[in-house]
Amino acid sequence: MTFSAPEKATHSTMKRTTVRLADGRELIYFDRDENADRGAADRRDLPPRPPAAELRRDPLTGEWIAIAGHRQGRTLLPPADQCPLCPSAPGRPTEIPAAGYEVAVFENRFPSFSASAPDDGAADPGGLGETRPAAGRCEVVCFTADHDASFSTLPPDRVELVMRAWADRTAELSALPGVEQVFCFENRGAEIGITLGHPHGQIYAYPYVTPRTRRMLAVARAHRERGGGDLFAEVLAAERKAEVRVVGRNEHWTAFVPAAARWPFEVHLYPHRRVPDLCALEPAERAAFGPLYTDVLRRFDGLFGVAMPYVAAWHQAPVREGRDLACLHLELFSIRRAADRLKYLAGSESAMGAFVNDVLPEEAARMLREAVTN
Amino acid sequence: MTFSAPEKATHSTMKRTTVRLADGRELIYFDRDENADRGAADRRDLPPRPPAAELRRDPLTGEWIAIAGHRQGRTLLPPADQCPLCPSAPGRPTEIPAAGYEVAVFENRFPSFSASAPDDGAADPGGLGETRPAAGRCEVVCFTADHDASFSTLPPDRVELVMRAWADRTAELSALPGVEQVFCFENRGAEIGITLGHPHGQIYAYPYVTPRTRRMLAVARAHRERGGGDLFAEVLAAERKAEVRVVGRNEHWTAFVPAAARWPFEVHLYPHRRVPDLCALEPAERAAFGPLYTDVLRRFDGLFGVAMPYVAAWHQAPVREGRDLACLHLELFSIRRAADRLKYLAGSESAMGAFVNDVLPEEAARMLREAVTN
Secondary structure, three states, X not given: OOOOOOOOOOOOOOEEEEEEOOOOOEEEEEEOOOOOOOOOOOOOOOOOOOOEOEXXXXXXXXXEEEEOHHHHHOOOOOOHHHOXXXXXXXXXXXXXXXXXXXXXXXXXXXXXXXXXXXXXXXXXXXXXXXXXXXXOEEEEEEOOOOOOOOHHHOOHHHHHHHHHHHHHHHHHHHOOOOOOEEEEEEEEOHHHOOOOOOOEEEEEEEOOOXXXXXXXXXXXXXXXXXXXXXXXXXXXXXXXXXXOOEEEEOOOXXXXXXXXXXXXXXXXXXXXOOXXXXXXXXXXXXXXXXXXXXXHHHHHHHHHOOOOOEEEEEEOOOOOOOOOOOOOEEEEEEOEEEOOEEOOOOHHHHHHOOOEEOOOHXXXXXXXXXXXXX | OOOOOOOOOOOOOOEEEEEEOOOOOEEXXXXXXXXXXXOOOOOOOOOOOOOEOEEEEXXXXXXXXXXXXXXXXXXXXXXXXXXXXXXXXXXXXXXXXXXOOOEEEEEOXXXXXXXXXXXXXXXXXXXXXXXXXXXXXXEEEEOOOOOOOOHHHOOHHHHHHHHHHHHHHHHHHHOOOOOOEEEEEXXXXXXXXXXXXXXXXXXXXXXXXXXHHHHHHHHXXXXXXXXXXXXXXXXXXXXXXXXXXXXXXXXXXXXXXXXXXXXXXXXXXXXXXXXXXXXXXXXXXXXXXXXXXXXXXXXXXXXXXXXXXXXXXXXXXXXXXXXXXXXXXXXXXXXXXXXXXXXXXXXXXXXXXXXXEOOOHHXXXXXXXXXXXX
């Protein structure tokens, strides 16, 4: 089995319109309506874009750290009636010039990774590590124009459109010079630092393979070299067989709490057919994802009757390496471990990478299966 | 150069008294006063200790996750006037039966790792990973009987006594069956989940080498195999030479912000002589640590005029492997990045292990050097 680089798929109708914001950033509208008018211009007076951040390699771990000093100065996000992700209205321009939209993606104004020229003032920091510009790109993905919605309430056809936008961005960003991995994710909830309530996610196009992905690929490679098969497929098969941690499934996807969950409530969603990334999903697979995933999200919110803070992380194969080993899947997890308690990453996790999970995965799965959804 | 396993050092006078708490847990008093009376008995009626937690290996990363379901039931910690780490008083028994103490260490009542027999009811969880009992031990270290103190206000001789307690525990815990790494640390601040204000730290005796240590040892080993020297010594030398990130130093220790800091405010303290662990420090080195470290801690608190949440993590060589590669050092970091803002570990860090730091390390070092200390 061979895999080529991420490629754009073309299936049913989707209109894609690219415009430039006032400071030169790209904004891309994704519409099912072929007649959507996307001609509105951004007339704001925006400051120039910040210089690129810097990558520094930690000599003790070999890992790259992005040092983005310019982000420290970013404005605290404004109140809901000045939400920058809502469509623009007369006298109230936002990041999205149109008066309405379905799905909109734009370059982050304060990116951790960007193609901007590095700040010439940056001196050699000394020390033992290497440095280089933090090339790459960071994008914001608006899932809906409805400020008060959430991913869990998106209708299936909207989830499909979001998935096509993710696939489009994965293919485009993978083609940028120096990009090695494209990461589509959603952070949700004030408890993990989100102060912007509008339903949105982010995309990081990294100029390196991230530590967790690198680790997974090394383990999958070692498994194959020891005579094992496809590690991700074997994990999926074992969880489907064990059944006790399965939260939901349909023809194309299975959602389960992993046996060695790191987080109190953690669910992984795997497609039954192994594919390297979102670009490789067939229309039927894409269509089947939304109903299962939004059901899991509603179960999260039903656990304690409060909106759960969560991170939803798409694991995709890197652009160049390990494409025959990696397997597209979504890892969803929450830091809430009870109605009134959060899981904090303190000494053991933050300093040593050693996780302690206070919720038995089988119990988490049972609670999720029994959760009341609205 | 060869290194043997961690060994108890014997230097100046220190009295060490071990007693048993009502449920069988060990409590060890460390006193400079040879006449300290440590005979008080624990007369509380305590429930039996919980069964051992379970270790599960994540098949996709090879890492061990401790699943400690019994901890979920642990009581929320009580208000300050019922602090379980204060000395006992008539009618108010605490975890420490004595009416006063200098430094006291006891086994955690809700441990992530313990020598208790595993719960026989634990069924095979299925899935692809291995499981085994979470052997090891978790201890609580009370730095002072003064509820309102903090590590930063401890006098030098008390810091020395704490260091001798850490060294004692490192040697003892290293000798327990199955223990592979001993981690002494302090979590401080409600922002990272601490609800117990009494100045205390913890010790985890892990039954495996933690992921971050394993990674550092692999990098140091590869560096040596490529013809390099001692990686930790080279990092220290390079930071001392670059100077711009040095926060403080004395004859035996240097404190610096690492060039590739992961956290907004992060300081590493290295002894100038490379030793594998706390047990190997000479009395002069031990004596020199406290004044420098507490000065750095006071600078942390002086940055924004508020008590900084922090994790202080002693990196020690594992018990059996890599003892010729590892180098004792302390990694101190805070999640506070501004007076009114925290650094949250969201998608990039939590899901992918890819850190973005919004504070330039040279700027962090300058701010710490200029911070007003009280």
